[in-house]
Amino acid sequence: MSKASDTRSLSDIAARLKAIDIAMLVTKTGEEGAIAARPMSNNKDVSREDGTTFHFATDDGRIDDDLKRSDQCGATYTEGEFYCAVQGTGTLHRDRAKLEKHWVPDLEAWFEDGLDTDGLILIEVTPRRIDWWDGREQGAFTP
Template identity: 85%
Template sequence: MSDRSVSQIAETLKSIDIAMLVTKTGSEGAIAARPMSNNKDVSEEDGTSYHFATDDGRIDDDLKNSDQCGATYTSGEFYCAVQGTGKLHRDRALLEKHWVKDLEAWFENGLDTEGLILIEVSPKRIEWWEGREEGQLTF
């Protein structure tokens, strides 16, 4: 077991643009996953990450029904699994705070995209592996 701080893990996650964001879906609670950018927006204080989407897909319904979610990251020999809760935000000021220009490739109307939402993933546990090292952080 190796120790790394939240800020060290967050720095690594910032360098990995795409995570597989996982939610419970449907009435039976099946697992659904989809690739999402974290926009290099990962808190060094607590590992919280932020992802943009629109409310016309399944992800907003999933998080309304169950806030349990996770995200997985990989780069080279580094693997990370974040398990926690997801929260939907529509507040314009908060969306502006987390918006990055690169998102315009996915949301052609930028912050004015109809149904734009911000998904905040707050970790309860972060597990990571790199080569023969591994560790876990709990919150």
């Protein structure tokens, strides 16, 4: 990703996203491609290199079907006067080794069988564009 602002690095923005934790993850849904959003934790798992985030869910909800139909997705974050919009692609992972790599113990509050939860999936959101605003400062990063 290239830097489009002289005030913050992508690593700075990724650190902010990691600290916020909860995002509204947005997908296209249904045959008509309507917009659907739901709160998702990034479990403080954010790549400082490119802003990629990782989110756990189960495959019995709409998000699994949405990302199978279209990998286009986004996430929005806010804290105080900081706002961030991520546009990117979502990849579904079911591989046990990949899930183990990104698992954190706090997730057991949501998935009581841990990594053995039926239908457990990992959603990897790879940014294609990140726009941010912080008070009077703003910037964007693109591939």
